[in-house]
Amino acid sequence: MKTSPNKRLDPRRLSQRIAATVAAAPVRDIHTHLYDPAFGKLLLWGIDDLLTYHYLVAEAFRQLDLPYENFWELEKSQQAELVWRSLFLGRAPISEAARGVITTLNRLGLDARQGDLPSIRRWFKDWKPADYVDHCLNLANVQSVCMTNSPFDADERKIWETGFHRHPRFESGLRLDPLLLSWKSSFREIQSSGYKVKSTLTKETILELRRFLRDWTTRINPNYAMVSLPPSFCYPTDSITSQLLEKVVLPHCSEFGLPFAMMVGVRRAVNPELGLAGDGLGLSNLRGLENLCQQYPDQKFLVTLLARENQHELCVLARKFRNLHLFGCWWFTNIPSIIQEMTTMRLELLGFSFTAQHSDARVVDQLIYKWDHSREVITNVLQQSYCRLASSGWEPSDDELKRDVGLLLGGSFGDFCRIHPAKQIIETRHR
Ligand code: HDL
Ligand code: ZN
DSSP: OOOOOOOOOOHHHHHHHHHHHHHHOOEEEOOOOOOOGGGGGGSBOSHHHHHTOHHHHHHHHTTOOSOHHHHHHSOHHHHHHHHHIIIIISSOOOSHHHHHHHHHHHHTTOOTTTOOHHHHHHHHHTOOHHHHHHHHHHHTTEEEEEOOBOTTOHHHHHHHHHOOOOOTTEEOOEEOHHHHHOHHHHHHHHHHTTOOOOSSOOHHHHHHHHHHHHHHHHHHOOSOEEEEEOTTOOSSOSSHHHHHIIIIIHHHHHHHTOOEEEEEOEETTSSGGGGGGGOEEOOOOTHHHHHHHHHOTTSOEEEEESOGGGHHHHHHHHHHOTTEEEBOOOGGGOSHHHHHHHHHHHHHHHTTOSBOOOOOOSBTTHHHHHHHHHHHHHHHHHHHHHHHHHHTTOOOOHHHHHHHHHIIIIIHHHHHTOOOHHHHHHHHHHO
8 A cells, every 4th residue: 555655744733733622622511519500509609609619728728727617607708818818819829729710810801910809809799690600601611511419418409399490501410429328317318308218228118219219310310320439439248338339229320321420539528627628538449340340231330530549540440341431530630730641641541432521610610710721731631642643644634633622521421421212201301
C-alpha cells in the first residue's frame, strides 16, 4: 500500500485547534450538589456561598485560632468575611478552591483585587436566582448538570412530593447513602413515609423497599442511582449493605435499566468539628468493585475513587469490565496536578471510553471556575496526546476533535447509559 507522505506536522497549529475545541465543547456535568431553582433556598449561589464552601472553610481554619463552635455560631456573611481575610487578603489565594473564587469573580466581570466584599455583595443583589443560574450555566458552557437527590432529605423531599416544573438543564441522581449505610435509622424514615418495612430484610420488607425505590425513580427520573462508600467497602459480605445491594438496589437498577454509581474511599467525619469539611479519604480495596462487575455483567457501574493511589488499578479494572465506566477527578483529586495525571493515564489505558470530569459543584457560580480550570488541564493533556499521535502519523480533523472531546465531556457517559426500555416509559412521562 502506498504510504501517504507524512505532511509536515505543525504542533502549534494542532494545539491551537485542540484548545479551541475544548473551550467550545458544551459539558454534561454528571455529578453536582446543585439544585434546580425550584428548590429555593437549597440552591446556593453568590459570594457568601462561594466563600463558605467547605473546601475553603477547611483551609481557613488552618489560619484561624478561634474555637470551631465560635465560627459555626457566626452568620454566613461573617464566616465569609473571615474566610476572605484569611485566604484572600492575608496571602495570595493560591490553593485550587481559593483560585476558583478569583476565576469566578473575574469571569463575572468583577475585579477581585479591587472589590471589597460589600461592593461585590451589592453586585450579586441585582440578580434573580433563576436568571443567575442560566447566566452561570452559559458562562461555564455547561449544557446540563446532574443533581444529587436524596429521598432522606426532608427539605428536598417536601418539594418533590409537592411537585414542580423542572428546569430542563437540571437532571437528577437518586442518592441512597442512608439506605445502604445507615439502615438502623433509615428503615424507620422509610416506614414513616408509609412503607411497611421492618429492620430485618423479610420478603415483605424487600418488596416494600422495591416499591420505595420505584416510587422515587418514577418521581425524579434519575440518570442513575448512587452511593458514596468507605474505603473498607467489600462485596459480597454478610453486612446489611451487601444484602441491600443484592436483594434491593441492584434488582431495582436492573428493572429500570439504571446505572449504579459508586463513589468509593471517603472516610466521613475524620474531624467532626469541621462539619461538611471534616471528611477524609482512605485507600480502597477494589476487590468488591471487581466482584460486582463480574457478578452483574448486565448492570452498568459508574465509579470514581477518592484516593490518588487507587486510580491506576481502577483503570486496569475498567479494561477488564465493559460494564464499568470511570468518571471525574473526585473531590481531593480535583486539583490540576492530579487531574493531569489521571486524565493522561485514562486516555492511555481507556481511549475516550470514560468521563474526564464532573464538577461536584455545591454553589452554582462554581461551575464557572471548576470547568474553566478542568478545561485548561484537559486541553493540556489532549495537546500532548494528539501531538504524540500525530507524530505517529495520525492527525485529527476538526470534526474528529469535536467528536472525541465531546466523548470526554459527557458523550461517553450518554453512550454508556443508553436508555433501557423500562426507563423509556418514565422518560416520556416526564416530557
Ligand atoms: O459524597 C459526595 O458526593 C462528595 O462529593 C461530598 O458531597 C463532598 O462533600 C464534596 O462536596 N466533594 O466535592
Ligand atoms: Zn459529590
